[in-house]
Amino acid sequence: MAAEGYGFLGLGIMGLAMAKNLLKLGVPLTVWNRSADKCDPLVELGATAAKTPAEVVLKSKITFAMLADPAVALTVALGPGGVVEAITPGKSYVDMSTVDADTSMTISKAITLKGGRFLEGPVSGSKKPAEDGQLVILAAGDESLYHDAAAPFDVMGKKSFFLGEIGNGAKMKLVVNMVMGSMMTAFSEGLSLAEKAGLKQTDLLDVLDLGAIANPMFKLKGPSVIKGSFPPAFPLKHQQKDMRLALALGDEVAQTMPVAAAANEVFKKARNLGHGDNDFSAVYKAISESS
Amino acid sequence: MAAEGYGFLGLGIMGLAMAKNLLKLGVPLTVWNRSADKCDPLVELGATAAKTPAEVVLKSKITFAMLADPAVALTVALGPGGVVEAITPGKSYVDMSTVDADTSMTISKAITLKGGRFLEGPVSGSKKPAEDGQLVILAAGDESLYHDAAAPFDVMGKKSFFLGEIGNGAKMKLVVNMVMGSMMTAFSEGLSLAEKAGLKQTDLLDVLDLGAIANPMFKLKGPSVIKGSFPPAFPLKHQQKDMRLALALGDEVAQTMPVAAAANEVFKKARNLGHGDNDFSAVYKAISESS
Amino acid sequence: MAAEGYGFLGLGIMGLAMAKNLLKLGVPLTVWNRSADKCDPLVELGATAAKTPAEVVLKSKITFAMLADPAVALTVALGPGGVVEAITPGKSYVDMSTVDADTSMTISKAITLKGGRFLEGPVSGSKKPAEDGQLVILAAGDESLYHDAAAPFDVMGKKSFFLGEIGNGAKMKLVVNMVMGSMMTAFSEGLSLAEKAGLKQTDLLDVLDLGAIANPMFKLKGPSVIKGSFPPAFPLKHQQKDMRLALALGDEVAQTMPVAAAANEVFKKARNLGHGDNDFSAVYKAISESS
Amino acid sequence: MAAEGYGFLGLGIMGLAMAKNLLKLGVPLTVWNRSADKCDPLVELGATAAKTPAEVVLKSKITFAMLADPAVALTVALGPGGVVEAITPGKSYVDMSTVDADTSMTISKAITLKGGRFLEGPVSGSKKPAEDGQLVILAAGDESLYHDAAAPFDVMGKKSFFLGEIGNGAKMKLVVNMVMGSMMTAFSEGLSLAEKAGLKQTDLLDVLDLGAIANPMFKLKGPSVIKGSFPPAFPLKHQQKDMRLALALGDEVAQTMPVAAAANEVFKKARNLGHGDNDFSAVYKAISESS
CATH class of the missing domain: 3.40.50.720 (NAD(P)-binding Rossmann-like Domain)
Known part of the structure; x- marks a missing residue:
């Protein structure tokens, strides 16, 4: 039956x-x-x-x-x-x-x-x-x-x-995406600092990939970030929305999250620079751009 | 010979x-x-x-x-x-x-x-x-x-x-450790938010470990952070010193690094709370502590 | 008539x-x-x-x-x-x-x-x-x-x-209160740094009051902050709510506001420490507290 | 004699x-x-x-x-x-x-x-x-x-x-300049948010000047910031140097200063955009610029 x-x-x-x-x-x-x-x-x-x-x-x-x-x-x-x-x-x-x-x-x-x-x-x-x-x-x-x-x-x-x-599934996704957004911004800072300090960005990718913080995202996004290529697998505006919602969740429960808040402002900057529909790894542009 | x-x-x-x-x-x-x-x-x-x-x-x-x-x-x-x-x-x-x-x-x-x-x-x-x-x-x-x-x-x-x-070896270590410090702070924010929002921290560890940002550090440090155990594999004061030096390098080359700067302030807070000689994962305490 | x-x-x-x-x-x-x-x-x-x-x-x-x-x-x-x-x-x-x-x-x-x-x-x-x-x-x-x-x-x-x-009156109040909240947090950092660095906080108040950034709020709140007295003229939870709303307004128009975001996280921390019903100048406690 | x-x-x-x-x-x-x-x-x-x-x-x-x-x-x-x-x-x-x-x-x-x-x-x-x-x-x-x-x-x-x-004179100057730098950045965020949110920047200046945070710096710098004029009364690179030194002082005494740290990163960004020799109020450009 x-x-x-x-x-x-x-x-x-x-x-x-x-x-x-x-x-x-x-x-x-x-x-x-x-x-x-x-x-x-x-x-x-x-x-x-x-x-x-x-x-x-x-x-x-x-x-x-x-x-x-x-x-x-x-x-x-x-x-x-x-x-x-x-x-x-x-x-x-x-x-x-x-x-x-x-x-x-x-x-x-x-x-x-x-x-x-x-x-x-x-x-x-x-x-x-x-x-x-x-x-x-x-x-x-x-x-x-x-x-x-x-x-x-x-x-x-x-x-x-x-x-x-009910609701915990959605919350878990927000927490994970928040950590991911902060990591992508930290990664962007590292890549941009490496370049300005006279190191090769590809060397940084290789060194990171051999150490304790090696992860699939750095491995996947690193090479395209270096090339300045940001085809939208996960659009930046959606990542920023998730960070905003995660920060709102933190606000409800009075959890301070200074790193996520700083990263969120960089994502907002990236939106302002026109990268909302690019991949969220385009947050790199808001970190690296200069006059 | x-x-x-x-x-x-x-x-x-x-x-x-x-x-x-x-x-x-x-x-x-x-x-x-x-x-x-x-x-x-x-x-x-x-x-x-x-x-x-x-x-x-x-x-x-x-x-x-x-x-x-x-x-x-x-x-x-x-x-x-x-x-x-x-x-x-x-x-x-x-x-x-x-x-x-x-x-x-x-x-x-x-x-x-x-x-x-x-x-x-x-x-x-x-x-x-x-x-x-x-x-x-x-x-x-x-x-x-x-x-x-x-x-x-x-x-x-x-x-x-x-x-x-000469000098690029030292610089590369600083860049890597800076990204690592920001990641550990972002991870701490996620763990603390999860708990306050009614999620199980062990569930977060398991979910993270299956996704795009899975990495050996989260896997190794996560369980001991949850237990409140911070035996010093890499002392927090050394991690904070490396973040300070990386920020100083960024200062020299005019590279903005808001996430690393925010994370560094949390590490300083953790030092102030007496965690300087604990493992650098004790930065979690500066994020999670409440009255 | x-x-x-x-x-x-x-x-x-x-x-x-x-x-x-x-x-x-x-x-x-x-x-x-x-x-x-x-x-x-x-x-x-x-x-x-x-x-x-x-x-x-x-x-x-x-x-x-x-x-x-x-x-x-x-x-x-x-x-x-x-x-x-x-x-x-x-x-x-x-x-x-x-x-x-x-x-x-x-x-x-x-x-x-x-x-x-x-x-x-x-x-x-x-x-x-x-x-x-x-x-x-x-x-x-x-x-x-x-x-x-x-x-x-x-x-x-x-x-x-x-x-x-219509709406611009409310928006103007949010912008003003946002600047005020960031200033109060910056002021708290200065007061706390002064004390830890071996300066007298009352000297700092006097010096500030003679210079280009002298303002009625520093003059009014400074002495009570130093005394650890925070009777609620403007409750901290309302100040934090206004910062949240100002940041939300910034989010709508893609305006990056890293200082306000950092200050907001300190206000959240202060709420978490139990200062929500105290005066908003109690944000000082979230900056100054140590182990 | x-x-x-x-x-x-x-x-x-x-x-x-x-x-x-x-x-x-x-x-x-x-x-x-x-x-x-x-x-x-x-x-x-x-x-x-x-x-x-x-x-x-x-x-x-x-x-x-x-x-x-x-x-x-x-x-x-x-x-x-x-x-x-x-x-x-x-x-x-x-x-x-x-x-x-x-x-x-x-x-x-x-x-x-x-x-x-x-x-x-x-x-x-x-x-x-x-x-x-x-x-x-x-x-x-x-x-x-x-x-x-x-x-x-x-x-x-x-x-x-x-x-x-000996040394306390220099330290006091650093603390004052740090608060001033954070305030100028917060002020810039307010001015830029006002404009993007459809408010008149001159109205914001007038409203600020009538309230609890009115101060000579806002009154003096506000009109020229709005005009985009930054003749160097106090060069931005010197302001940023003072913020760096104040943060270093905070590092010595383990004082967390998230707002000053966030402001410092904006000043670094402004240097990177070529404003090092302009007045420190040019930090506004690092906040307001868009694509």
């Missing part, structure tokens, strides 16, 4: 790859996407296509979703033909979209009011890790559901975390 | 390990140490002990040194019975001690005035990498000597760099 | 003093306060008391208001018996309460929709300047109304400004 | 004005200047010219000096025909030049070794205050001499301070 199977809503680049991995579990999979044709490749692999999110929920024990943004997440959950319409006790919903804590909270309340269970599960990782089942899943909400979703999480991710109450 | 062999001055923890690795080259090795008995283990392995640095230089083509600090480095090079006394054209000296650019410059001038060649070569890495021949060597000075020392560098280090003119 | 006179809503400490000054103009004044007995002193001086804000507006050409907070300002303007009910073309409303730009905007729209004119006019200065007619008035909105209100502004304030569109 | 009179060494713009004021005391005055013709105007007014500093000291009870820099101060005190040659018990020397603590200490030791008394007395104020006897004198060293110099200080300055041990 299909209600023992899984559902998946949203078959964009990420969702498609994740749903494909779910098929490996050998359990019936029902899928839905706003543009129905995106379901075809999965149907060919054995999935069933549904006409609405509610229909997916009806046929599934646990329904997963990977949607574009908070607005879409709200519509798919609460709109006509949406998830909540079909939720009954025994049904579960796991929203893996990247949304803010408030959106998550709204959806959670609507689901639990109808007796269902809810989990937010934003992921760290993009297309390739999604295809390879190597995502990192930052889950929060209903802990029993987290355990029941162990097998699906296992095929989609290399690691999943249960972080406690 | 022994003048075709190598010499080594200074057999402390690091020097002993490095000299042992030199023996692997199968070339005569002459060693010296202020306390002569430190030579014994190497003599047992086939090295010859000398009574003065000058005597080592007399018997060696290239003499290496690993000395405690700038004062000792100056005495061994320029004092009675020192390196310079025996330097003649064709002889070379490589000082791998961690000294400032001025000390390096002074020694370099004295050596080259007598027709010898000189290289500074501070290393990155401590006891274990020294024993395993896995040091990173930051060489600067005479490039032809750098090439002639390729075989010795190869058995002592996993990688060596030629960084240009 | 009374509609040629002025109205005043809100007779708290500030409003009472301001309304008294309006009486000096020799023009009929109609007043209203939520607790009607607050009208008595003004009635004794010749004013007329009204039962509702709408009644005041009915009888007045220009109605002024000085209300406790945004919520009250909205109720008085838009609630039953409120200002908007009586607004017709030819009538004008000047809200001098300290409210955010959004609240101001909402009231402005409601007034102008009924054909009236609106001006926001937050003031700088407290009880004494209000009594002495020495307030600074930061007006924004309808410029013709600003000119028509010249005589009332003249008796209430020592100076009034027309700052352009 | 002339040894009851005063001496003055160094008749530049400042020294000439100060020595003229000393004449008002009606006590014999002996003067010296490297270029002897600079003595003429004072001789016309009744002073006696001497051929060497030593000769001045011989004829004076207390000798004052106002010299160009530390090098000149050392030569005049310790060189051939210098002050020290003529110092005997009962003789006193007051050096009012702006020098560093080490220079002051060196001179102090030489004077006291010969039984004389020494005071450092750097001043705050330039040509006009010097002429008007309105300098602020930051004295440190021998307290009994400070009291004996009360009358001369009274005609040269509007206020003098005794700050304790």
Whole structure:
């Protein structure tokens, strides 16, 4: 019976790859996407296509979703033909979209009011890790559901975390991105100082890569920063927004964060210099530029 | 003839390990140490002990040194019975001690005035990498000597760099340590924010370790920071001194470094709170402490 | 006819003093306060008391208001018996309460929709300047109304400004308070450094007071800071909130403000140390405290 | 007998004005200047010219000096025909030049070794205050001499301070200049934010000038900053040097100063943009510039 199977809503680049991995579990999979044709490749692999999110929920024990943004997440959950319409006790919903804590909270309340269970599960990782089942899943909400979703999480991710109450998934992403933004700015300062002090920037990259602070980001971004190339893998304006939100979180809990605050001002400067749509590593330009 | 062999001055923890690795080259090795008995283990392995640095230089083509600090480095090079006394054209000296650019410059001038060649070569890495021949060597000075020392560098280090003119080795270490200090402070802010925001610090460590900014330092220091344990692998006061010196270097070349400057003020705060002799990761206390 | 006179809503400490000054103009004044007995002193001086804000507006050409907070300002303007009910073309409303730009905007729209004119006019200065007619008035909105209100502004304030569109009054206050917060933190650093460096803090105050940066705030706050006394004239948590809002304004327009950001983190630290309800000069404690 | 009179060494713009004021005391005055013709105007007014500093000291009870820099101060005190040659018990020397603590200490030791008394007395104020006897004198060293110099200080300055041990005069100047540098940067942030947020910068100046943080510097520099005019009254590179030295002083005593550190990085940026020789108010350009 299909209600023992899984559902998946949203078959964009990420969702498609994740749903494909779910098929490996050998359990019936029902899928839905706003543009129905995106379901075809999965149907060919054995999935069933549904006409609405509610229909997916009806046929599934646990329904997963990977949607574009908070607005879409709200519509798919609460709109006509949406998830909540079909939720009954025994049904579960796991929203893996990247949304803010408030959106998550709204959806959670609507689901639990109808007796269902809810989990937010934003992921760290993009297309390739999604295809390879190597995502990192930052889950929060209903802990029993987290355990029941162990097998699906296992095929989609290399690691999943249960972080406690709803909102903690979003908060964890902010903290990580804040540290990342400070590191990128510190890295930029090092690269720019090296050049002005008569050292070769490529030597600095090589030395860093052999030591205690070697990390994939320095290795990946360093060479392109040196070339002055900033194709937007993660746009600077989004990085700066995350730093602003992390600082706002720090403000709520009275946590002083002078390094993040200093880095945020450099990112603002970089926006002011026109780098908002470039990769966040373009913060280097706000550090290195001279008259 | 022994003048075709190598010499080594200074057999402390690091020097002993490095000299042992030199023996692997199968070339005569002459060693010296202020306390002569430190030579014994190497003599047992086939090295010859000398009574003065000058005597080592007399018997060696290239003499290496690993000395405690700038004062000792100056005495061994320029004092009675020192390196310079025996330097003649064709002889070379490589000082791998961690000294400032001025000390390096002074020694370099004295050596080259007598027709010898000189290289500074501070290393990155401590006891274990020294024993395993896995040091990173930051060489600067005479490039032809750098090439002639390729075989010795190869058995002592996993990688060596030629960084240009005398002083560049010291500068490279400062730049690297500056980035490291900023990163440790950013990491502390993340850990402290996580806790105040209701996240588990161990979860943050695990999430960081799976992502683009994963690095050995976070992995090594994170668990002890959380425990409030700061045994001094690298004392905070030394880290702060390096940040001060890096900022001074930035001042010379008019390089703005707001993140490093903010981090430096946190390190000063940590010193003020009594953490100068703890590990530099104790900067966390200056970020997290509350009333 | 009374509609040629002025109205005043809100007779708290500030409003009472301001309304008294309006009486000096020799023009009929109609007043209203939520607790009607607050009208008595003004009635004794010749004013007329009204039962509702709408009644005041009915009888007045220009109605002024000085209300406790945004919520009250909205109720008085838009609630039953409120200002908007009586607004017709030819009538004008000047809200001098300290409210955010959004609240101001909402009231402005409601007034102008009924054909009236609106001006926001937050003031700088407290009880004494209000009594002495020495307030600074930061007006924004309808410029013709600003000119028509010249005589009332003249008796209430020592100076009034027309700052352009609605919201600019609030913004100007934020900018001024931001500079003030940075200055107080810089002053705290100077005082704390003086003490640690073996100088007398009172000498520093005296020297500062004789030079180019002498200002009333240093003169007023310095002696109490030195004594460790922080009775809340302007609570630290409000100062920090204003810095946060000023930084948010900077974020909107991509203006880098590294000094304000650094100061804000010190204010957050001070909140964390338990000084939120003390005077904002208690930021000194976050700078000076040691183990 | 002339040894009851005063001496003055160094008749530049400042020294000439100060020595003229000393004449008002009606006590014999002996003067010296490297270029002897600079003595003429004072001789016309009744002073006696001497051929060497030593000769001045011989004829004076207390000798004052106002010299160009530390090098000149050392030569005049310790060189051939210098002050020290003529110092005997009962003789006193007051050096009012702006020098560093080490220079002051060196001179102090030489004077006291010969039984004389020494005071450092750097001043705050330039040509006009010097002429008007309105300098602020930051004295440190021998307290009994400070009291004996009360009358001369009274005609040269509007206020003098005794700050304790030698070096404290220099330190006080650094602390004051540090607060001034932070304030100028905070002011620049306010001006730049005002403009980007749609406020008039001249309105901000007017509002600031009416409030608690009104000060002569904002009033003097504000209009020229707005015009983009930065004629060097106090060159930016000197302001930045003083901030660097103040931060170094903070480093010695483990005083955290995050606002000064942030401001210093902006001054460095301004140097990097080519404003080192402009007035220190050009720090505004490093805050306001955009792409």
